[in-house]
Amino acid sequence: MAVKERMDYIKKQLHSQSYKLTPQREATVEVLLENEEDHLSAEDVYLLVKDKAPEIGLATVYRTLELLNELEIVDKINFGDGVSRYDLRKEGANHSHHHLVCIQCGDVSEIEEDLLGEVEVKVEREWQFKIKDHRLTFHGVCSKCQREKDSTNEEVGRQTVDQL
Amino acid sequence: MAVKERMDYIKKQLHSQSYKLTPQREATVEVLLENEEDHLSAEDVYLLVKDKAPEIGLATVYRTLELLNELEIVDKINFGDGVSRYDLRKEGANHSHHHLVCIQCGDVSEIEEDLLGEVEVKVEREWQFKIKDHRLTFHGVCSKCQREKDSTNEEVGRQTVDQL
DNA sequence: ATACTAAACGATAATCATTATCGTTTTCAT
C-alpha cells in the first residue's frame, strides 16, 4: 500500500511550509487516507479520528482540514447538503477530480480521469481566463438505481419501456 | 426586452404546478430577472426586493427561492463563501450554465455555451450514469486581473515589483 | 356577497455548521 509513502509525502509538504506535523494532524491525515473513497464532513472526520487520538478537539479537526486545504492536499467541496466535505486529492494529482452524484440514492462516486483537457484549452483561449482549478459534478442516476428502476418497470409483455 | 415574456412564462410554470403567483413571489422573480448577471444570496435578494414590496419577510424570500429551485427556474449554487447563491437559468436552458471565478478579485462571470456535450456522452457510456444536470466552475485569474499583473510586472525598468 | 379551507405570509425562535476566543500545552531554537 502506498499509504505510508503518501503520509511521508504529506509530511514533507507540511514541513516545507514550516508547519509542524503534530500527532493530531497525523491522525487526521491517516483518517483521510483510510477513507479516501468517502467524502467526509468535518464532523465525520472528528468521530473517526477520535479512535486514534481520543483527546482531539473538534476545533483542531477544522483547523487541520483548513490547513490541508490551503496546502492543496485536500479539496473542500460542497454537494448541497449543509456541510463542507473534504476530499483528498488523488495521488500525484494537482487538481480536483470529478464527481457523480446520484439524485436517487445519494451515492457519490469519483471520476479520476481528467475529462476537461480540451474544454480548458477552449475556455482559456476564448474567455482569456487563466485556469488554476475546476469543479465538475454531474447529477443524475447511478447505474445501480437505473437497474432497480428497470426491474420495477416490467410492464406486462413489453419489458422495459422507458428507462428515464 | 424579454423580461415581460419571461415573467409570463415563469407565471405559467408556477400555475401549471398549481402554485399561486403572489405579489411577493412576483417581486422576487422581478429582482432575479433584473439582476441576472449577478449571483445573489438570499439576503441580497431580500434587500433588493424590499424596494418593491417593503413588507416582505426574509422567510418568504427563502421559501420563494426554494420553490423556484424545485421548479428548476433557478439554480442554487455555492462558491465556497458561506452562502448559497441563486442563479436564474438562461432563457430556454434546461441545465445549469458554467462559471468562471477569479481567485484574485472574486469576480464571477458566466459561460452560457454548453461545453460538456462530448464529455457527457463519454461519462454516460463509460460510467453507465444517466446525467440529468451538471455543475462546472473554473477557478483562476480573470482577464482584467491578468492585465493588471502584466502592467505591474514590467521587469525591465522594474517599476513596481509585486502587488499582493 | 358570505363563509370556508388551504396556501402563503411575517415575525421570530431554534438549529446547526463553522469560526473566534482564550487559557494551557507542546515544540523547537537558543
Add this chain to the structure above:
DNA sequence: ATGAAAACGATAATGATTATCGTTTAGTAT
C-alpha cells in the same frame, strides 16, 4: 533549562438557514 511561537481543547459566538405559529390572503362552494 528558558523563552517565544505554534498548536491545542474547551467552549462561546456567529451567522445562514429552517421551523414554528398565529395571521392574512386567495380561491371555491354556498
